[in-house]
Every structure is written in structure tokens, then in C-alpha cells.
Amino acid sequence: MKLTAEQEAMLAGERGETMAKVLETLVRYGDLYGADEMVSVTSKYNHLVTSFGLKALGPVYELMGKLIDEGAVSQTGFSVDPRPLDDNVPASFLQKIIFKHFMYSKQDFYEGQLRELGLMGDDAFTCTCYMDEVGNVPAAGDVLSWSESSAVVYANSVLGARCNRNSGIIDLMGSVCGFVPRFGLLTDxxxxxxxxxxxxxxxxxxxxxxxxxxxxxxxxxxxxxxxxxxxxxxxxxxxxxxxxxxxxxxxxxxxxxxxxxxxxxxxxxxxxxxxxxxxxxxxxxxxxxxxxxxxxSYPVVWKNADAKPKLCFMGCPHMSMEQLEQWSERIAQGLAEAGRTRVSVPCVFTAAPAVAKRFAATPAARVLDAAGVVVSSICPLMYMNNPLSAKMPVITNSNKLRTYSSARYYTDDEILDILTKGAR
Known part of the structure; x- marks a missing residue:
């Protein structure tokens, strides 16, 4: 791989041993994919996928600590995927104990590390960082160091930015050193x-x-x-x-x-x-x-295929302001037609914190609240990522959530009928 004089000097340790290791990691990564050079990250902000303080991620916390101690923090700042916890989302007493004391017991500690590394702000936890309300909107042609597959494909396709499907930690490395290897979707x-x-x-x-x-x-x-x-x-x-x-x-x-x-x-x-x-x-x-x-062709992985749904997740990836408003209208109309006042299944609509705050100030938010719908900025995948949640009959209109969890997919119209009419 061809490196510039600046990159060669960084690799040789001019900016410290830790930064040299960061760049070496990216060079080795690029070599695996036949990259011809390293190119500068040009986006105003980057986006990281690792937002969850799982107790098992000890090596990640150790790495983050080393970067912080050496001052090897993000060159640009970054947003990060959604939080895994929200007390407003329905969960059993046992689920809440497992979430807070076993699975995500390092959440507060890890969020502290993210802030020191360059987190944009406390509202920067979302998989839809490209929403105007969030503020991480790259320009066409910008080179990114992002991960989170749904964010990467949106940035590449809808915004015309350039980013490969990076893994977690690789996204951080590019954000820290300001370079990424040029291959794949970075090339014409x-x-x-x-x-x-x-x-x-x-x-x-x-x-x-x-x-x-x-x-x-x-x-x-x-x-x-x-x-x-x-x-x-x-x-x-x-x-x-x-x-x-x-x-x-x-x-x-x-x-x-x-x-x-x-x-x-x-x-x-x-x-x-x-x-x-x-x-x-x-x-x-x-x-x-x-x-x-x-x-x-989608398999039904519920133990009882005829079970009554106990929870509905909408918004994976997070919903836009327009989607929240449209769904509030559909819910209100569907309930009125069915002669009901509240949804028949506990339901969570998810959106970026900044979008959820903006929506909360609208009449539509009061409609959803009256109907029993919770608006949250949680990550549905992280909620479902444990044996207790996996046993629950959860429904969704998200093919991503269906793919990565035991949640069962229904179309928008089917979801509406279930929520407002109790139909199956």
C-alpha cells in the first residue's frame, strides 16, 4: 500500500506508539482487501456501532482507556448507535434485573469513555445519525469512517458519501487517526x-x-x-x-x-x-x-406460532419525524374505526433522541401516548439480545429486527390491524 510521508511518519511513531498502532491496524485491514492507499476522512463527524456497555466487552474498555490515556481521541467527533436501556420500555422485573445488573452493567462507565473519545453529545445515540435533527449528515463525496450497516448503506446510497461496511473498532480507528484504506465502495x-x-x-x-x-x-x-x-x-x-x-x-x-x-x-x-x-x-x-x-419464506421461530404478541417494536432503524406523525394518524384512525381507545399490544416506536424530543412537542405525540404507545430511543436489537426476551412473542415491521432476533415480521397494514383491532 502506498503511504504518504505524513502516514509513514505516523506509522514510525512520530505521534506516539498508540497512534502508530491505530494506523498499523488500518493498514493491515486495508491490505486484506487490496487497498492501494490511505485516504483522509473528510466528514464532519463519524459514527460508531458499539454503544452498549456489555459486561463481556472488557477488551474494548481496555482499548478505549489506552486511547484516552494517550490522547488518541477522535479527530472529528462521532455519533454512536442507540442505547440498550430505557425504563419506559415494557419489561418484566426479571428482565430489568438482567439488563441493568448483568448484561449492560458497564453502560454508564462506557458512555463516560465515549464522551472522552469524542461523542457529539448525549443525544447522539441513534442508528439514524443522518437525520437533520441529529446533525451528522455527510455531504456527497465525503469519505467516512462509519459502521452500522443501515447507516452506511444510507450514507452511500441516499447521500452519495463514501464508506465501506466497516466493523466496530475499525470505525473508531479511522475516526482517531483521520485516515481509512481506499478500496471497495471508496472507489469509482x-x-x-x-x-x-x-x-x-x-x-x-x-x-x-x-x-x-x-x-x-x-x-x-x-x-x-x-x-x-x-x-x-x-x-x-x-x-x-x-x-x-x-x-x-x-x-x-x-x-x-x-x-x-x-x-x-x-x-x-x-x-x-x-x-x-x-x-x-x-x-x-x-x-x-x-x-x-x-x-x-420467513421462518416463525416462536415456540408457539399461535401465541398472542406481548410486545411490538416499530423503528429498526429509528423512525423519522414524518413516520412518527404518519403512524400517529394511522393508529388514531384505526382505533376509532375499531371502537377502541388503546392499542391491543404494548407497543414501542423508536426514534433518535433529538427526533423524539421534537416529536414530543407535537399534538401527535399526545395521540400516541393516549393510545398506549411508548416513544423511545432504545435499540430494539439490544433489548431482544438475551434468552428472556428471545422467548417473548414480539412482532415488528422491521426486517432487520426479524433477521437478528426472534421477533416476527408483519407488514405495516398487518401491524396496524393487530394493534388497533387485535387481528391476527
């Missing part, structure tokens, strides 16, 4: 499409279901998606961004997609069009029947 060639996905549905496809189908078929390749203009139009407005957020999260979790292009809509597709598609690219046609096939 790595951003070209290997697949053309033709959406030929008669009705607007469920974002999470469409993303699941794409991810399972193309895996880690780059898809160029056509046919979505019928429902999304040609402007990246709030509605389109929310749709692509959820679609991308499913692409990234049900496959390993780090970038997709949507014809006529996403930045690079608007600029380059079909020139982004490689010669010989494969074609995948998605119609309503294909989406039904994909949906039917």
Missing part, C-alpha cells in the same frame, strides 16, 4: 452496479420487504433499482428518504448491501444513469408474486 469502480433490479409491482412494495428480497438475491453486490419512481417520484423528499432508509436497512441485514442506486432518484443514479451498470450485469425482476414468495 467499486460503486458500479452488478445487478439491475426491475420492480414491476402493481402496488407500492413494502420497503422492508422489497429490501429483504433485494438483499437476499444480490448479497454484497451493488444493485441498480428501476421502477420505484411510480411511488417515490423523482425528488428525495422526506417520504422518499424514509422509504429508502427502511429498504436499505433490509438490503444490508438480509444481505450485505453497502450501496444501491435508484434510477432517477439517488445522487449517482441521477448524475450517471445506466452508465453505473456494469456490462453483463444480472437482472432480478420483483413483482407482487415474488414479494409474496419472499414473505412466505
Amino acid at each position: 469502480d467499486g460503486r458500479r452496479a452488478d445487478w439491475v433490479v426491475e420492480v414491476r409491482c402493481e402496488r407500492r412494495p413494502e420497503a422492508q420487504l422489497l429490501g429483504s428480497a433485494i438483499g437476499m438475491r444480490v448479497m454484497a453486490d451493488v444493485p441498480y433499482i428501476t421502477g420505484l419512481d411510480a411511488w417515490l417520484g423523482d425528488e428525495l423528499d422526506g417520504s422518499a428518504k424514509a422509504y429508502l432508509k427502511d429498504m436499505g436497512a433490509a438490503c444490508a441485514s438480509n444481505g450485505a448491501v453497502g450501496l444501491y442506486h435508484v434510477e432517477g432518484l439517488t445522487p449517482e443514479a441521477r448524475e450517471q444513469g445506466r452508465a453505473l451498470v456494469r456490462e453483463g450485469a444480472r437482472v432480478y425482476v420483483i413483482d407482487d408474486a415474488e414479494l409474496e414468495r419472499v414473505h412466505a
Whole structure:
């Protein structure tokens, strides 16, 4: 790998032994993927995935302590994934004991380390750091040192920034030294499409279901998606961004997609069009029947498939302001039609802290509260990541949460019927 004089000096220890090890880690990482050089991180902020104070992560806390002691902190500052705890989220007495005293007993300590390393602020805990309310919105062409698959795919695809699918700790290393290895989605060639996905549905496809189908078929390749203009139009407005957020999260979790292009809509597709598609690219046609096939393929991992749901999580990744407002309207209308006043299943809508605070000041927030819906900034995955929660019959409209937990996926309309009518 070709290094600049500045990077060679850093590697030789000019900025201390700890910083030399940080850069060496990134160089070795880049060598594994055939990187040709190190490039500067240009985003205003970075994003880390490790937000949870698991007792078992002793080596992580030791590493963080070394970085802090040596002054090897983030060059830019960063946001981080959601917290794993919220007392407002329904949980049994035993679950709360396990969460606080066994699983996440190091949460307060670890958050202190994150603040010393460069955390943007106490409201910077979210998987949707790119929301305007949060303030970590990279510009097109910015080079990032991010992880969190749903955030990376959004930044690459919807914002036109450049970032590989990094792991935890690698994201921090790039943020600390200010360089990342250049390969994959940081290169022009790595951003070209290997697949053309033709959406030929008669009705607007469920974002999470469409993303699941794409991810399972193309895996880690780059898809160029056509046919979505019928429902999304040609402007990246709030509605389109929310749709692509959820679609991308499913692409990234049900496959390993780090970038997709949507014809006529996403930045690079608007600029380059079909020139982004490689010669010989494969074609995948998605119609309503294909989406039904994909949906039917999901396994039900509940011990009792007919169990009554005990909890519903909405917002993985975190919901936008527009989604919270739309769902408050749908819940209110659905309850009125059913002659009910409260949802039939305890329900949690999740959103970034800054989004949740903004939403709390609106009449829509009072509608959800009256209906028995909790708005939280928790990470549903971290809530589900233990044997007690795994045994619960939890429902969700998130294909990411379905993939990584025992939660059962339902479409938006199905979720609404369950919540407002008690239907199954």
C-alpha cells in the first residue's frame, strides 16, 4: 500500500506508539482487501456501532482507556448507535434485573469513555445519525469512517458519501487517526452496479420487504433499482428518504448491501444513469408474486406460532419525524374505526433522541401516548439480545429486527390491524 510521508511518519511513531498502532491496524485491514492507499476522512463527524456497555466487552474498555490515556481521541467527533436501556420500555422485573445488573452493567462507565473519545453529545445515540435533527449528515463525496450497516448503506446510497461496511473498532480507528484504506465502495469502480433490479409491482412494495428480497438475491453486490419512481417520484423528499432508509436497512441485514442506486432518484443514479451498470450485469425482476414468495419464506421461530404478541417494536432503524406523525394518524384512525381507545399490544416506536424530543412537542405525540404507545430511543436489537426476551412473542415491521432476533415480521397494514383491532 502506498503511504504518504505524513502516514509513514505516523506509522514510525512520530505521534506516539498508540497512534502508530491505530494506523498499523488500518493498514493491515486495508491490505486484506487490496487497498492501494490511505485516504483522509473528510466528514464532519463519524459514527460508531458499539454503544452498549456489555459486561463481556472488557477488551474494548481496555482499548478505549489506552486511547484516552494517550490522547488518541477522535479527530472529528462521532455519533454512536442507540442505547440498550430505557425504563419506559415494557419489561418484566426479571428482565430489568438482567439488563441493568448483568448484561449492560458497564453502560454508564462506557458512555463516560465515549464522551472522552469524542461523542457529539448525549443525544447522539441513534442508528439514524443522518437525520437533520441529529446533525451528522455527510455531504456527497465525503469519505467516512462509519459502521452500522443501515447507516452506511444510507450514507452511500441516499447521500452519495463514501464508506465501506466497516466493523466496530475499525470505525473508531479511522475516526482517531483521520485516515481509512481506499478500496471497495471508496472507489469509482467499486460503486458500479452488478445487478439491475426491475420492480414491476402493481402496488407500492413494502420497503422492508422489497429490501429483504433485494438483499437476499444480490448479497454484497451493488444493485441498480428501476421502477420505484411510480411511488417515490423523482425528488428525495422526506417520504422518499424514509422509504429508502427502511429498504436499505433490509438490503444490508438480509444481505450485505453497502450501496444501491435508484434510477432517477439517488445522487449517482441521477448524475450517471445506466452508465453505473456494469456490462453483463444480472437482472432480478420483483413483482407482487415474488414479494409474496419472499414473505412466505420467513421462518416463525416462536415456540408457539399461535401465541398472542406481548410486545411490538416499530423503528429498526429509528423512525423519522414524518413516520412518527404518519403512524400517529394511522393508529388514531384505526382505533376509532375499531371502537377502541388503546392499542391491543404494548407497543414501542423508536426514534433518535433529538427526533423524539421534537416529536414530543407535537399534538401527535399526545395521540400516541393516549393510545398506549411508548416513544423511545432504545435499540430494539439490544433489548431482544438475551434468552428472556428471545422467548417473548414480539412482532415488528422491521426486517432487520426479524433477521437478528426472534421477533416476527408483519407488514405495516398487518401491524396496524393487530394493534388497533387485535387481528391476527
